[in-house]
Amino acid sequence: MKLGLRSRGSRGRKRSIALWCGVGLFVAVVLLSILVPIFSAYGPNQLVAKPFQAPSASHLFGTDALGRDLFVRVWAGGRLDLAIAFIVVGISFLVGTLIGIATGASHRRWLDSLVMRFIDALIAFPFLVLILALIVVVGRDRSAWVLPAGAPAIIIAILLIDWSIYGRLARGETLSLRSRDFVTAGQMIGYPQRRIVSRHLLPGVMRITAAYAVADVILVIVATASLSFLGAGVQAPTAEWGSIMYEGRTVLANAWWVSVIPGVVLAFTGLAVGLIADALLNVER
Amino acid sequence: MSSLLETRDVTVRYRQDGPAAVAGASARIDAGEALGIVGESGSGKSTFAKVLAGVLAPSGGEVQVKGRRWQEVKRRDPIRRTVQMIFQDPYGALNPWMSARETVAEVFRFWERQSRAQAVEQAEALLAEMGLSKGAMARRPGELSGGQCQRVGIARALACSPDVLIADEPTSALDVSVQAQILNILVGLRETRGLAIVLISHDLAVVRYVSENALVMYAGQVVERGPTADLLGSPWHPYTKILMDAIPGGTGDLKPVRNEIGDGHPCCFAARCPRLQADCQSLSEEAGPREGDRVAHCMHPLPERSEQIEQRAQ
Amino acid sequence: MTETLLHIDHLAVEIAGHRALHDVVLDVPFGGSVGIVGETGSGKSLTCRAALGLLGSIGGSVVAGEATFDGMDLLTLPERKWREIRRYSIGFVPQTSLVSLDPVMRVGGQMAEAVRIVDGRAEAKERCRELLEAVEMPRAEQVLSSYPHELSGGMRQRVMIALALVGRPKLLVADEATTALDVTIQRAILELLDRLRRELDMALVLVTHDLSVVEASCETMTVMYAGATVERGPAAEICARPIHPYSRALIAAQPSMAGATTRLAALSGAPPELGEIPDGCSFAPRCPFATDVCRGGQLSLTPVAPGREVSCRRLDEVLQ
């Protein structure tokens, strides 16, 4: 029996309010990250005032140990963090979804279990440990394209692990969709495997992996920041949320804002992304 | 004369050394024929339907469609179009991300190589024939009622212009009034298109309404077969009789019992049969009464014609 | 009226502001058996919920009408009293019986838990065994130490019936108790319910979409459509000679074992969904007899014969 049309509607409305709050917040973070470094009077590495000034009208987020403006540094850091996150998430999403759906839909069981055990092995490594090890291998001083020193190593290292989560998700969803009658119906009509995968399985699988991709943005940012915090990430003096927090660590008692403000910005970004992902996952469920 | 769809001694095991879901079932469907397959849950009727439909390869036995073995038919072979299926769960049978119109049009685009506009036009005509409104055609399964989804499923099958439609419990998830609509569509399709129909159902009355021939399955075996009217008019196999007596309003003079028999009894119904006797041990493949198309696999068939059915028929 | 155990009169229920039930009429005599018949969305399950005070959890509330149980006004009961009623007075076998046992707790644990609340700690085990015997459960001991998924559908149904009997209720409500079962098991369960009703002197309400079940096992019946009672009376009479156009359509839509030479008389359209129930007669949009008189205004059940009532504006035309 179908119950509660209105209640379904009001839940839907609440969900879309949450969705738009998330989208608004996220767009704000992205815009600030893009615009602030372009339009501000000074660069993120420029010494502009006395060290350790508390947040004020002239320096919204205060200044750090070297007298650099933290407002500019935080948003410049955001630009780098978001760029890394978008690159990693984009590639992981594509590669992982494709591999997952291909192994899940494949009739070769050995291929499926080989790929799955490999993914299990990758996931078994505490990701930070593996990334740290990989960074040593890749070489953390490398810079490439517009990316500053350290960033390429982070991207490659996180990518090597991150795709596997999408792969696992996509495979699981493929397996569950595959057993549904509409796939059987497609087989009976005579659709080739390729068409069944692309037209009938992919939309459903993408819904799951795309929702995870949104949430993954924040996970990648946190991982990037953690690496920088450990000193294995982006190299000084490049601004990055983790590295800024790391720099403020020793002066916590006197200049709390150096560490706390980037952390709060990070938390807000996470909230935005969480709201979006939550709303996406709950659609039509 | 070659039949449209034919199976011989089909056996299906889901696991290599597991129990047989279907054990040595044979069936034959001729053009324009309607065959009902009756049984309770676990009787193997749905599995058997999948074998007939060519989506499940049997572990043993032979399935032929128009004289060709199903196992040899490739995915894109046009002979696939011959056999189509409609399913029990009207929602699960449709791609949840495609509208009714797209679902049906996709078939035309694929098989007839039609342009999008042409395919949509044909799909709409077919859906309208199934009684779907214009508004409903644009909706996705989640926004349609169960009956509407089932109509879309039928339209999708018809888009292949099949010769046989296999309907696996097509109405058991639907209300009585909607069930009547769907059953009428199926009966109508036989008349207008000469479609053969295989109807799988646990509901004897539904099978009686749609099909002139019927199989009764128990534990993966066909225990009785014959023209539906004769078979239900005077069942030979005790299991068929029990099924009929269990229908509300029936007298229930024959009831399943619990016989302590060992494994490997040749009769699949021995454990519950009220007429079990010692010589049932010698039940062979060919045992049981026969009369034209009618066969029951039983050593002690019921000879009496059920009077009660006669009365209700009036 | 002392012989009436459960009396529901013109009950109306709203769910989240939408009219879900209106004009539900139901009388269950002591020890009697009543069938409620209707299709999906007709409000039969909702009527059960109302009788058990379970509307709150789905956001529903009674907005009009009256309901009494054994002379007690049900509509003003506090939650604590409701719990007592559910425990001792009305046994409920839910629609989803096959999945209505906690999957991670043994059957014995679940039964003992219910028994202890009613009878106290002592000899709970003994009482459980007794109850399983009452529902003709084979190998009771083994069932008690099983998990629900290890039991067959028919066995789970018997356990649910046993659980409903724990408080020695005066009324047993079985909501689609046999729908998911095979015919042979359905038959056995129906016979069991009938025997229990007679032996325990308990009234039975059988909710189902299957007319033939009611015809075979109930004394009286109520036909529901879109949240309202449209016809009620002795079960055999209604099945043999339905009056309301919907009852007629329902019976005509059922394929018969005798085999029909003509097409089934299929109603066009589908029942209205919650929130889209039209004013006036809910059946009017699908009714072959409907005229403008039927759309709008208040409808009520009209007696047409002793013990038989029909809710229809065009009774005269329909009766011809």
Added chain:
Amino acid sequence: MGPSLLLRRGLQAIAVCAFVVVVTFLLVRIVPGDPVSAISGPQASAETREAIRAELHLESSLPSQFTAYIGDLLQGDLGHSIVQQGKSVTSIIGESLPITLYVVFGALVISAVFGVAFGLLAAVRGGGIDMGTRAAVMVFLAVPPFFLGLLLILLLALEIPVFPAGGWGEGWPQNLEYLVLPSIALSATLMPLVASVTRQAAKDAMRQPWAEAASARGLPARLVVFRHILPNCAASVITLLGFNASVLISGAVVVEAVFGLPGLGQELVTAVTERNYPVIQGIALVTALIVVAINLAADLLSLAVDPRIDPS
């Protein structure tokens, strides 16, 4: 009958272990160009380069390198540190591992207890508590453990000095004090996940017909929640905890850096800055094996709490 589920899980775990060994082995050898200069850096002395070469058996072919690596592994020999006068990796790990495990265990207990409590409360009470829990879950998921660590130091060590800001090694029970804040900081990654999974599982359970049937039988709400809803959430929570073992160990690396705990994480970070490859390799291997073991344990445990999974 196929192999039993237990056996299959065991075999899978062994397969994963084998992959892990191969991956750690290949880690250093997939470097483009000369692995020795990649590890040691261009300015390293000839002795260092020679030490690395010998340590990794680089002079022989890849297959024989692998057999040598496996042979060492089977004898419990993880190689020797390139710095620290060639101290054995086994002993480095042996000293630091317990500290990491204490923190991880503390975080596990905190997350499980509070996460389940909050999740259950949110599901059962609903309304404002539910909204609050969900918002808190989202925010906390975005708070990296090192940031929470910093906040905890700021608030509970500097502003209100309840706990030490960091340190280790005065013996028990003083060490306990040093573990409190790191454990809390680390639990911040897991607790929101536990809370949200519990909440979801409890909500699903409450929607199940059996939960309503229990109420319809007149069972008190408290009994339904604790005897039925809670046990039904157990399997989901255990699966989640197993699944996140690697997240927890990753978090521990960072938290140790914040609080200056001499655990595996610290050793790893030091090794990374020194490009001390044998140590990195050893730690990667050991932590991965721990994760596999925890996963296996979680699998077996969920078999025990959910009778529906047939172990055969």
